[in-house]
Amino acid sequence: xxxxxxxxxxADVRDRLAEVHRLRAQVEQVQGRSLDAPALPAYPxxxxxxxGGGLRPGSVYTLAPGAASVSLLLALxxxxxxxxxxxxxxxxxxxxxxxAERLGVDLSRLVMIPDPGSRWLAVTxxxxxxxxxxxxxxxxxxxxxxxxxxxxxxxxxxxxxxxxGPWPQAxxxxxxxxxxWSGLGRGHGYLNAREVTVTVASxxxxxxxxxxxxxxxxGGVVDAPRGISTAARGASEAPSLRETLPIREAxxxxxxx
Numbered sequence: 001x002x003x004x005x006x007x008x009x010x011a012d013v014r015d016r017l018a019e020v021h022r023l024r025a026q027v028e029q030v031q032g033r034s035l036d037a038p039a040l041p042a043y044p045x046x047x048x049x050x051x052g053g054g055l056r057p058g059s060v061y062t063l064a065p066g067a068a069s070v071s072l073l074l075a076l077x078x079x080x081x082x083x084x085x086x087x088x089x090x091x092x093x094x095x096x097x098x099x100a101e102r103l104g105v106d107l108s109r110l111v112m113i114p115d116p117g118s119r120w121l122a123v124t125x126x127x128x129x130x131x132x133x134x135x136x137x138x139x140x141x142x143x144x145x146x147x148x149x150x151x152x153x154x155x156x157x158x159x160x161x162x163x164x165g166p167w168p169q170a171x172x173x174x175x176x177x178x179x180x181w182s183g184l185g186r187g188h189g190y191l192n193a194r195e196v197t198v199t200v201a202s203x204x205x206x207x208x209x210x211x212x213x214x215x216x217x218x219g220g221v222v223d224a225p226r227g228i229s230t231a232a233r234g235a236s237e238a239p240s241l242r243e244t245l246p247i248r249e250a251x252x253x254x255x256x257x
Contacts (some may be wrong), residue, residue: 003018038157040133041079043104045213045224051172051204053135055080057158060151060170065137065164070095071103071215073135073162073200075222078104080133080160085109087133090116090124092164098248102220125150129158139165144168172202176215192218 039054047053054078055061070092077087077100086109089095093114101107107212111131116123125238128150142150147168154161163170178197199210217223 023247037155039046040160041083043075043079043222044213045222046075046198049198049200049209049211051200054191055160055162057160058151058172060147060154060161060163060167060169062163062165062167062170062173064175066181067126068101069164072174073164074100074103074105075215076162077110077133077135081106081109082183085133086111086131088113088127088135089128089138090132090134090136091120092135092137103216104221119158121146121150124161125153128153128161129157132158133160133162135162135164138167142167154198172200172204175199175201 029045037057038055040048041047041051042050042054056165061076081087082104087105088111090113091125092112095112095246096115097107097110097112100110113127120136121142124134129132150161151169161167161205172216176196176198178195180195182193182195191212194216195212196215197210198215199208199215212225214223214225
């Protein structure tokens with residue numbers, strides 16, 4: 001009697017698993033993609049540093065607050081937008097569309113909500129319901145409970161959240177250091193490239209990954225260094241006032257910090 005019940009239970013489990021696989025295949029056919037969604041693309045100079053080689057669907061990535069990380073945020077947005085993913089930016093009123101375009105962001109797939117108000121978290125969650133990649137700069141602290149609910153929604157939608165600031169339970173954190181510019185001659189010329197060190201720390205990595213990245217490279221794109229010498233290294237060697245205009249023309253980043 002017990003053996004017969006066990007056999008019947010096993011058969012029932014198998015039938016249920018078969019039904020799950022059948023439904024999964026139907027959903028994938030309708031959606032035109034696998035439920036095990038691959039990582040969203042990244043520039044090669046950054047993909048070698050990111051766990052999984054790109055932005056993992058259902059994950060949150062944090063970047064240090066301030067103007068310095070804006071170009072890195074835009075560099076992360078560019079390849080997904082070029083590949084057809086819609087992107088949203090919430091709570092960054094001074095973000096320049098020209099800067100985004102120069103780093104490769106497809107502006108036709110970019111939605112900007114400069115001032116979401118006091119209900120910024122609800123606004124961001126709503127945007128994440130419909131757009132696969134969302135950037136937000138939180139004006140305040142996010143609780144562990146809110147972060148957990150947001151993460152569940154991201155996993156359900158295969159979305160990616162890029163946060164300029166702290167966020168609990170993030171997949172990875174990215175930072176930049178050691179900036180160095182190139183392109184100036186002896187008292188003349190324009191700055192045409194900036195080499196930085198990008199560091200990625202993640203619970204999926206035993207040790208942080210770091211490497212040099214041209215952000216921007218000559219022409220405004222993102223690339224790995226190829227023997228370009230830098231004119232300055234470190235924050236203490238900031239460009240002079242005479243050099244500030246070419247820098248702004250190179251990046252067009254008007255983020256207020």
